[in-house]
Amino acid sequence: KAGVTQTPRYLIKTRGQQVTLSCSPISGHRSVSWYQQTPGQGLQFLFEYFSETQRNKGNFPGRFSGRQFSNSRSEMNVSTLELGDSALYLCASSFQPGQGVGEQFFGPGTRLTVL
Amino acid sequence: GQQLNQSPQSMFIQEGEDVSMNCTSSSIFNTWLWYKQDPGEGPVLLIALYKAGELTSNGRLTAQFGITRKDSFLNISASIPSDVGIYFCAGNYGGATNKLIFGTGTLLAVQP
Numbered sequence: 001k002a003g004v005t006q007t008p009r010y011l012i013k014t015r016g017q018q019v020t021l022s023c024s025p026i027s028g029h030r031s032v033s034w035y036q037q038t039p040g041q042g043l044q045f046l047f048e049y050f051s052e053t054q055r056n057k058g059n060f061p062g063r064f065s066g067r068q069f070s071n072s073r074s075e076m077n078v079s080t081l082e083l084g085d086s087a088l089y090l091c092a093s094s095f096q097p098g099q100g101v102g103e104q105f106f107g108p109g110t111r112l113t114v115l
Numbered sequence: 116g117q118q119l120n121q122s123p124q125s126m127f128i129q130e131g132e133d134v135s136m137n138c139t140s141s142s143i144f145n146t147w148l149w150y151k152q153d154p155g156e157g158p159v160l161l162i163a164l165y166k167a168g169e170l171t172s173n174g175r176l177t178a179q180f181g182i183t184r185k186d187s188f189l190n191i192s193a194s195i196p197s198d199v200g201i202y203f204c205a206g207n208y209g210g211a212t213n214k215l216i217f218g219t220g221t222l223l224a225v226q227p
Contacts, residue, residue, distance in 0.1 A: 004157070033213060043158075043203065043217035044116040056212045059116060090157050098211035101146045102163025109157050 002027065004093050004107030012113045018079040021110045025072050025093030031055075032074040033104065034066060037088040046089075049074050050097050078112075086114045121204055121218030128194055129226050136221045137188040138204030144216075145209030147180050147187040152201045152220075161202075162189070194225050 005024040013019050025032050033056075034046040048056040049068035066076040072093075078085055088111050094104035121138045128134060138147070146165055150158035162173050164180035164187060171178055177190045187204055204218035 031213060033215075035215075035217075041116050042118050042219055043205075043215075045214050045216070048212060048214055056214050058214075092157075092213075094213050097213050098209075101207045101213050101215070102148055102160060102165070104160075104213050106150075106157030106159070108155070111155075 004091055004105055006089075006091050006107040006110050008110060009108065010111045010113075012115060013081050014115050015081055015083060017081050018077060019081060019112060020075055020077050021089050021091075021112070023074045023076075023091030023093070023107060025074070025091075026105060029093040029095055029105075030072050031094045031096050031104075032068060032072065033092045033094075034074070034076050035090040035092065036060075037090060037109070038084075038086070043090070046076065048097060055097050081114045083114050085112065087112060117216050119204055119206060119216055119218040121221055123221060124219070125222040125224070127224045127226070130195060132194055134191040134194055134198075134223060135188060136202060136204075137186060138206075138218045139186045140206055140216070141185070142206070142208070142216075143184040144206035145184075146207040147178070148205045148207070148215065149176075149178050149187070149189045150203045150205060152203060154200075158203055191223075194223075196225050196227050198223060199225050 031050040033048045045058040068074045088109040152158045162178040169180040205215040
């Protein structure tokens, strides 16, 4: 069974640009969560999607947005990039929110560097 | 952002030694989880705890869900070089969300 896939794995952008990251969950999983990992703030929750609806949102500015498609794949977008957005962006998939917290699996992440 | 207090921050031990790390929160959690993260990879679940007082083992790893529901610990017995990595605790409040609040992490280095 294939794991969570995130593309691209590495990305370099400059300040002011925007970026789109993609996450394909494990087959059969319909819930996708996104996290940002930085040395200073650690792992921070960004959003949670289920059935194409955002179910939960972390404390991030409006420049961070996301969506989920009917096939459960998810994308997140960061507009007007800042240096502080440099981070490892992780996606986690599970069957559905509230069930199987321990059965959510993380992808390898997308390493975003903003210059 | 919210993070759980995890200690120690780092540990440098000899192969064969036992390791203990813990996590505390000001809030009550319904679920406690322990993850290990290797460089360049996402966190991998080690142990999930669903009930206060629960003690669960996974091979050489043992974790407990604190009675107050505000803390958890992880023990690793007879450490080996492949135990090297960063260990994170995480808590979930329950309800209709899988949102996790992560700890600050413990870096474990094992010298052969």
